[in-house]
Amino acid sequence: MSEREQNGNSGCTRRQFLKGGVGVPLAMALAGGMVTVPFLKRADARGFYLRPPGAVDEKRFLGACIRCGKCVNVCPYDSIKLAGPDAGVSIGTPVIRPREEPCYLCPDLPCARACPSGALDSGLQEIEKVRMGTAVIVDRENCLSLRGLRCEVCYSNCPLIDKAITIEARHNERTGVHSIMEPVIHREKCVGCGICEKTCVREKPVIVVQKTPPKLEDHYEF
Amino acid sequence: MPLSRRDFLKASAAAAALAAATGGRLGATEVEAAEGGIRWGKAPCRFCGTGCGVLVGVSNGKIVATKGDPAAPVNKGLNCIKGYFLSKVLYGKDRLTKPLIRKGNRMVEASWAEEMELIASKFKESITKHGPDSVAIFGSGQWTVFEGYAAAKLFKGGIGTNNIEPNARFCMASAVTGFMTTFASDEPMGCYDDLDLGDTYFLWGANMAECHPVLFSRLIDNRLKNPNVKIIDFGTRHTRTSQMADKYIRFNPQTDLALLNGIAHIIVRDKLYDENFIKKHVVFKKGKTNIGYGLEDKFKFADDPKPLTFDEYREFLKPYTPEYVAKLSGVPAKTIEEVAKLYADKSRKVNSLWTMGFNQHVRGTWVNNLVYNVHLLTGKICKPGENPMSLTGQPSACGTAREVGTFTHRLPADMVVTNPEHRAKAAEIWGVDVKKIPEKPTYHATEMFRALDRGDIKVLWVQVTNPFQSAPNLSRYRKGARKGDGRFVIVSDIYPTRSTELADVILPSASWVEKEGFFGNAERRGQQWFKMVDPPGEARNDLWQLMELARRLGHGKLFPYKYPEKEMFEEYRRFTGGGKDLAPYDAYVKARGLRWPYVNGKETLWRYAEGHDPYVKTGEGVKFYKNKANDGRAVIWARPYEPAAEVPDRQYPFWLCTGRVLEHWHTGTMTGRVPELKRAYGAAVCELHPEDAKKLGIKQGGKVKLTSRRGSIVLTADLRGRGKAEKGNVFVAFFDENKLINELCIDAYCPISGEPDYKKCAVKVEKA
Numbered sequence: 001m002s003e004r005e006q007n008g009n010s011g012c013t014r015r016q017f018l019k020g021g022v023g024v025p026l027a028m029a030l031a032g033g034m035v036t037v038p039f040l041k042r043a044d045a046r047g048f049y050l051r052p053p054g055a056v057d058e059k060r061f062l063g064a065c066i067r068c069g070k071c072v073n074v075c076p077y078d079s080i081k082l083a084g085p086d087a088g089v090s091i092g093t094p095v096i097r098p099r100e101e102p103c104y105l106c107p108d109l110p111c112a113r114a115c116p117s118g119a120l121d122s123g124l125q126e127i128e129k130v131r132m133g134t135a136v137i138v139d140r141e142n143c144l145s146l147r148g149l150r151c152e153v154c155y156s157n158c159p160l161i162d163k164a165i166t167i168e169a170r171h172n173e174r175t176g177v178h179s180i181m182e183p184v185i186h187r188e189k190c191v192g193c194g195i196c197e198k199t200c201v202r203e204k205p206v207i208v209v210q211k212t213p214p215k216l217e218d219h220y221e222f
Numbered sequence: 223m224p225l226s227r228r229d230f231l232k233a234s235a236a237a238a239a240l241a242a243a244t245g246g247r248l249g250a251t252e253v254e255a256a257e258g259g260i261r262w263g264k265a266p267c268r269f270c271g272t273g274c275g276v277l278v279g280v281s282n283g284k285i286v287a288t289k290g291d292p293a294a295p296v297n298k299g300l301n302c303i304k305g306y307f308l309s310k311v312l313y314g315k316d317r318l319t320k321p322l323i324r325k326g327n328r329m330v331e332a333s334w335a336e337e338m339e340l341i342a343s344k345f346k347e348s349i350t351k352h353g354p355d356s357v358a359i360f361g362s363g364q365w366t367v368f369e370g371y372a373a374a375k376l377f378k379g380g381i382g383t384n385n386i387e388p389n390a391r392f393c394m395a396s397a398v399t400g401f402m403t404t405f406a407s408d409e410p411m412g413c414y415d416d417l418d419l420g421d422t423y424f425l426w427g428a429n430m431a432e433c434h435p436v437l438f439s440r441l442i443d444n445r446l447k448n449p450n451v452k453i454i455d456f457g458t459r460h461t462r463t464s465q466m467a468d469k470y471i472r473f474n475p476q477t478d479l480a481l482l483n484g485i486a487h488i489i490v491r492d493k494l495y496d497e498n499f500i501k502k503h504v505v506f507k508k509g510k511t512n513i514g515y516g517l518e519d520k521f522k523f524a525d526d527p528k529p530l531t532f533d534e535y536r537e538f539l540k541p542y543t544p545e546y547v548a549k550l551s552g553v554p555a556k557t558i559e560e561v562a563k564l565y566a567d568k569s570r571k572v573n574s575l576w577t578m579g580f581n582q583h584v585r586g587t588w589v590n591n592l593v594y595n596v597h598l599l600t601g602k603i604c605k606p607g608e609n610p611m612s613l614t615g616q617p618s619a620c621g622t623a624r625e626v627g628t629f630t631h632r633l634p635a636d637m638v639v640t641n642p643e644h645r646a647k648a649a650e651i652w653g654v655d656v657k658k659i660p661e662k663p664t665y666h667a668t669e670m671f672r673a674l675d676r677g678d679i680k681v682l683w684v685q686v687t688n689p690f691q692s693a694p695n696l697s698r699y700r701k702g703a704r705k706g707d708g709r710f711v712i713v714s715d716i717y718p719t720r721s722t723e724l725a726d727v728i729l730p731s732a733s734w735v736e737k738e739g740f741f742g743n744a745e746r747r748g749q750q751w752f753k754m755v756d757p758p759g760e761a762r763n764d765l766w767q768l769m770e771l772a773r774r775l776g777h778g779k780l781f782p783y784k785y786p787e788k789e790m791f792e793e794y795r796r797f798t799g800g801g802k803d804l805a806p807y808d809a810y811v812k813a814r815g816l817r818w819p820y821v822n823g824k825e826t827l828w829r830y831a832e833g834h835d836p837y838v839k840t841g842e843g844v845k846f847y848k849n850k851a852n853d854g855r856a857v858i859w860a861r862p863y864e865p866a867a868e869v870p871d872r873q874y875p876f877w878l879c880t881g882r883v884l885e886h887w888h889t890g891t892m893t894g895r896v897p898e899l900k901r902a903y904g905a906a907v908c909e910l911h912p913e914d915a916k917k918l919g920i921k922q923g924g925k926v927k928l929t930s931r932r933g934s935i936v937l938t939a940d941l942r943g944r945g946k947a948e949k950g951n952v953f954v955a956f957f958d959e960n961k962l963i964n965e966l967c968i969d970a971y972c973p974i975s976g977e978p979d980y981k982k983c984a985v986k987v988e989k990a
Contacts, residue, residue, distance in 0.1 A: 076923075107922045149290070150302035150435030153902045156884060156944045162465060169442045169466070175298035177418055178436070179443040201303060201898040 048211040049087070050096045050194065052080050053103060053130040054112030054121035065119035067092035071111035077104050080111060096132070098194025098209055103132065105159050105193050128160065131212060133192030135165070135185050139206040148172045148180045154196035154207045155183040164190040187212065264291055264814065265751035266741045267305045268364075268734045269887045271614030272296060272434050273743025274305055275814050278735050280754050285309045285735065294814045296414060296747070302435035304887055307896045311734075314717055314895030318730035319759025329728060334760065337727055338767075341683075342774035344710045348680040349381065355664055358385035358679045362686035363394065363616030363623040365764070366739040367748075368790050369685070370622035372768045372781065374634065379652040380777035384630045384639055384664045385679065389687040390616065390623035391667035392694075395977035396581040397612040398624055400590020403525075403974070404598075404857050407636055407801065407848035408624050411829040412573070412609030413745040413817060417441045419607025420571040421448060422564060425455045426478060426593065427579010427981070431462035432884040432944075434577070434613055442466060454561065456481070457579070458981075459879060459909070459953050460946040471561070472948055475877050475982045477551035479585055480863040481558065482592035484547030487539040488562035489599050495566070499601030503844055505852050506530035508538065508860040515584050515867035515970040519672050523973035530860060538860040550863065566600050571607040577615065578881065582981050587974035588861035595858045603856075604831040604844045614744040615888075621742015625802075626794060630670075631663035634797035636848070639663060651796050652780065666976035668694070668969050674709065675702025683712040683771075684721055685764050686731070688889040691720040694978040695932050695969035696962055700724060714764055719891050720959050731764050732757035738787045740810065746817045746826075750810035801829070801837050801848055866982045867970030870950065874930060874984035876914075877951045880963055881981075883944075890957035906958035908937040909947040910987065915939060919989045927990035928952065930983055933965035936990045952987060956980075 048058065052071050055061050071094050072080045079101040080094045087093070094111075096103055105127040112120040124130065135154070137143055144151035158165040164186055169179040185207075192209045200207050260279040267274040275294020279287035288308040292299035301308075321337040322329040332340075348356045359373055365388065377386040401408045417423075417440045430438040445451035455467035456478065464470035473481060489495050509525040516523075530538070544555035551558075565572055574597065580589045590612070597603040597610045614620055627634040627648075637644035639661055649656035665673050671693055673679040682703075693699045703711050703724040713725035716733045736757040742748045757763070769781045783789040791807045798804045798818070805813075805820040817825040821836040828834040830846050838845045846856045870876055885903040886893040893899045908926050920926050926939040937954060947953050954963040968983040 104923055144303065144306060148300050148439075149306055150300070150439055150884070151306070153303060153885065156432075156462065157902065159942055161942070161944055167466070169439075169446060171443055171446050172300075172439075175300060177443055178298065178300055178439040179446055181439060181442070199902040201306075201902055 048133070049083065049090060049093070050098065050133055050192065050209055052094050052096060052111045052120055053105070053109050053127070053132060053191070054115070054124040055132065056119060056121060061119050062089055062093070064117045065093050066117045068116065069094075070114040070116060071120060074110040074114045076106065076110070077101050079103050096194060098197040099205060102194030102198040104195070105130065105191065127191065128189075130191040130193070132194075133209040134187050134190045134212040135192065135194075135196050135207055136210050137183070137185070137207050138210075139204070142202055143206045144201070145181055145183055148175065148178060150181065151201060152181055152183055153199050153201055157195050157199045159193060159195060160189055160191065165196065183207070260286060261754075263735065263752055263754045264294075265735050265739070265754075266617060266743065266749040266815070267301065268308060268311065268617060268892070269304050270434060271363075271616055271619055271744040272437055273617065273741065273745070273747055273749060273815065274301055274436055275749070276301065276305060276308060278754055279309075283755055285312065285755055291814065296743070296815070297436045300436050300439070303885060303902075304893055304899070307893075307899060310896045311892040312716070312736065316718055316895075317758055317761075318716055318718065318722070318728060319761055320730060321760065322728040324726045334762065337729065338770050338774055341712055341727060342771060344681050345381075345771070345775055348708070348710075352680060354381050354383040355385055356679055357381065357383065357681040358387075358665070358670055358674075359683045359685065360667065360670060360687065360689055361386065361388045361623070361628055363388055363390040363614070363619030364686045365618065365622045365628070366737070366741065367618065367622050367626055367794065368738075368740065368787050369764045369768065370618075370628045371626040371634070371790055371794050372765055372772075373685070374627045375652055375780055376768055376772045376777060378627070378633070378639070378659050379648065379654045380658075380772060380780050381775065382658045382660060384660050384662065385670065386628055387630055387665065387667045387670050388623035388628045389667070389689060389692065390619045391629065391976055392582075392692060392978060392980075393578065393615050394581060394619045394624065395629070395666070395975040396583060396586025396590055396972050397614075398629075399587040399972075399975040400594065400612070403587060403859065404591055404594045405846055405849055406851065409620055409746055410609065410611050410744070411604045411831070412611050413827050414440065415827055416573055416607050416609050416611060418444050420444070420573045421451045421607070422567070422570045422572040423451070423453045424561075424565070424572070424574045425453065425457075425463060425467065426574060426576040427457065428575055428577040428613060429457075429461040429463045429881065429945075430575065430577075430613070431466060433615070433882050435884060437613070438463065452564070454564070458877070458951060459948060462944050471553055471557060473551040473553050475879070475951070476583075476585075476866040477547075477863065478580070478589050479592060479861065480542060480547045480550045481553060482589065482596060483539060483542040483861075483863065484544060484551075484558050485562040485565055486592070486595050486599060487542040487547075488544065488559060489566050489596065490536050490539055494563070495599040496601030499844075500532065500599065503846060503855050504598050504858050505855045506532060506535045506858050506860070511862055512864065513973045516668070516973055516976070517867065517968075517970050519676065520669070521973070525974060535858060535860055538862075542863075565596055565602075571605070572597070572600070572602045573608060574610045575613055577613045579981060581612075581977055582979055583977075584867050584970050584972055584979045584982075585861070585864060586972040586977050586979075588859070588972075591857075591859040591861050594856065598856055598858050604828055606828060609828070612744070617743070618741035620744060620746065621740065621748055625742060630666055633659075634794055635802050637797065647797070651793065654780070668971055668976065668978055671699040671702065675699060675705070677705070677707055677709065680708045681710045681712070683714070684725075685714045685767075688715070688719045688721045688891055690724050691889040691959060691962060692956065692964060693969075694964055694967035694980060696964040696967070697933050698969075714767055715891070716761070717891050717895065719889065720962065729767055730757075730759065730761035731767070732761050736761070737763040737765065740787070740791065743815070747815040748804065748810055748818065749815040750807070801835075867979060868931075868968050868982070868984045870984045874986050875950070876985050876987050878928065878930065878966060878983050878985040879951060879953045879981045880956045880967060881953065882957065883955045886955070886957035888957065890959060893957070894959065906937060906955045906961040906963065907940040907943065909940050909943055909945050909953040911947045911949045911951070912941045914947075914949055914987070915941050918987060920987075925990035927988045928954070928966060929986045929988070930966040930968070932968065935961060935963060935966060937961060952985065
């Protein structure tokens with residue numbers, strides 16, 4: 001069974017339905033929510049909701065988002081879905097489930113520009129400044145690249161290749177003549193689009209987008 | 223299917239233990255792993271020419287797992303991501319399982335007997351009406367050695383036509399003619415050990431990071447161990463290889479010819495060459511110039527080699543000053559000087575590695591010659607850790623396509639049909655009248671498809687390849703296949719492809735470990751495997767298909783075998799020897815591959831080198847003993863720079879280059895059936911430089927229309943991908959069956975090798 005089936009597909013992201021106007025998305029989210037329970041649990045497991053590019057701080061976002069579905073409507077990849085009733089206060093807000101469709105970082109960020117409420121920063125111009133979350137290799141044991149295989153699919157498909165993810169080669173002690181090509185994620189560059197999570201070839205992705213941890217203050221100058 | 227690390231180690235240990243217990247024989251039928259009822263057998267990977275060894279796990283008649291073979295010297299248990307998913311490539315849900323015959327626009331199921339009888343009748347009819355040169359077979363560097371050998375024997379020795387070609391003509395032919403013209407023997411002197419032993423590596427038109435992944439990890443490991451190691455990537459596109467190289471040198475397409483002559487110019491100018499080596503081991507020659515591009519049907523070319531003196535060669539190099547070459551290539555003169563000095567540095571062990579950038583080139587043979595020139599001038603050849611090395615793209619481009627004689631002009635083992643002695647030897651081993659083997663080559667691949675289009679070839683059988691996606695100037699040849707008027711196209715494959723859709727008859731084939739096989743990789747390593755599972759439904763081995771046609775055409779006596787694979791291999795071995803010696807079949811059963819020449823129970827790592835190659839006598843040092851016509855010397859060729867067949871102009875201002883990506887292999891017929899690989903890289907995109915895109919109003923993810931004089935295509939623009947197009951260039955991968963980029967490619971080819979140039983044609987780029 002595909003992940004999409006497992007998680008249920010509420011259908012509330014269908015853009016043609018959204019064309020009906022404000023209010024419809026919320027109703028759809030409520031209706032669809034009945035069958036989207038597993039997804040929400042998974043989102044919870046992720047620790048946060050992956051929001052479209054330009055989302056302001058989660059607390060402010062929840063206050064600002066008017067659940068109008070405009071960002072969903074303009075997304076050319078149908079990457080943005082609406083959260084169902086299990087999301088509690090997040091009901092009807094836009095979320096991205098990378099394994100279904102990640103954010104492909106349109107250069108003109110139509111979702112952010114479409115936001116009428118300021119929940120998404122419509123002034124955001126550059127995709128490099130997007131901060132949706134941070135990719136993390138959560139399961140190093142099952143990462144094929146870390147076992148020495150030449151996978152690196154997450155790296156090859158990263159839209160900020162060689163910036164957000166780089167390859168760091170180290171000697172493979174087991175074979176003695178090969179190198180392990182480790183994908184290394186750079187938190188300061190990763191925008192959290194989730195393309196790596198989507199493309200990971202393992203049944204359960206070993207690289208996932210997580211909430212970017214806050215930078216802890218200290219006095220070092222490096 | 224994924225194995226945990228613990229399972230992996232256990233299974234490997236089990237396989238290793240059994241290998242010891244059974245004297246190394248790892249047939250699936252004999253190896254029973256300790257747990258889970260999985261039987262493990264050895265096989266080389268089905269994909270590229272690297273030849274990684276894998277262990278195939280079988281349970282209840284199905285492949286349930288594969289893993290890199292820890293005992294395989296090539297890869298020591300590793301694989302790339304394609305190899306990782308080997309267990310899935312045979313189990314796509316649209317696998318062909320029944321013979322099909324065209325009835326109007328529909329393909330209907332038929333029995334093997336009906337189908338083979340129809341094929342035989344078409345062959346007979348065509349041969350009677352139009353002669354043996356009206357039937358043809360187009361095979362593959364993915365043919366096993368037995369299949370290629372059987373096809374060559376049937377067509378050349380039985381039917382009596384040289385109408386046999388492999389798809390290797392599209393990928394390796396220039397490497398072959400490069401070897402033949404310089405050394406008079408095909409295939410490299412070096413081996414993969416050179417990746418560990420050298421310290422300076424020049425990559426030319428080779429994206430090793432994606433196309434030879436496991437070898438690249440070996441090269442990078444050498445650099446990790448030895449900080450002195452330098453990797454210099456010459457390219458026309460910034461790739462993942464360029465990213466990891468110490469230096470990326472961008473040059474204008476086609477100017478590799480000028481660059482290599484520029485490097486030689488500096489080496490000769492500054493007397494950086496190895497005078498002693500040149501005196502003992504080299505002769506100089508020149509051939510024809512201004513040799514054309516093969517764009518016209520029935521184009522013919524014959525070179526006319528003339529001897530040169532070293533002084534004349536020096537004169538030839540005179541114009542290739544760093545300044546002149548810089549102007550042509552876009553590489554700064556200072557960089558060319560540095561590179562030449564690095565190539566000549568006596569303290570450095572220098573290697574050159576190349577793939578399709580050199581081979582798919584309208585002067586492919588020349589550019590192969592030119593890289594050998596630099597190694598021959600400096601004497602950096604035939605030494606451990608110091609060699610020029612042509613990498614290959616198919617699992618048996620070397621072992622089958624090149625070695626068993628599946629080209630129109632070739633016979634097994636470096637022999638050619640134009641040589642009466644070679645024909646006599648083949649006729650004797652095959653037990654046929656020598657008059658049966660025609661002395662003239664007919665069509666090389668591109669000309670074969672032209673002949674089908676014109677109607678000179680009526681019956682074409684395609685096995686183990688997908689030419690109606692992979693041929694250049696594709697539209698013409700796709701249309702040609704369906705022109706009717708007696709044309710009859712047979713395609714043997716395991717899945718529906720862009721070639722089966724044009725077929726009159728489709729034969730469902732067995733693949734990989736569904737049959738016994740033998741592949742030869744890029745380092746002369748032959749690798750054998752046993753059949754481990756039955757093919758699905760009524761699918762049958764391509765070898766059986768060939769022998770069945772032979773029987774129905776009255777050539778059954780050519781294949782009188784009880785154990786066809788082994789007996790055919792032993793028969794083929796009679797052609798070898800004298801430097802191409804193969805081991806007995808049973809030796810390959812036991813080994814994880816052996817590199818020829820195999821003499822007195824020993825494989826050869828470095829050809830032509832004393833102490834390594836048994837044909838080189840003590841005191842000779844190096845001996846190019848296969849080049850008898852030149853007194854055992856290699857040839858330095860004076861080959862000039864000449865422009866590409868089609869260069870960007872006002873109407874078509876961009877260069878189009880095509881190639882591969884890590885996740886997919888060739889036309890994607892196998893990797894496209896693996897959902898994980900599809901998810902990782904679903905559709906071909908157009909790589910475009912951001913500044914060009916800006917000028918044209920094209921955005922990341924937007925649509926871009928490419929148009930050449932031959933076709934046009936709409937693709938998604940990619941301005942930030944793993945490969946970065948240089949300004950004025952676009953790149954498109956050719957694996958995607960829904961995006962036939964080869965319709966845009968020009969069918970110009972190297973006049974010597976006949977290999978088309980998929981890397982250079984002119985296109986217009988527009989916002990779509």
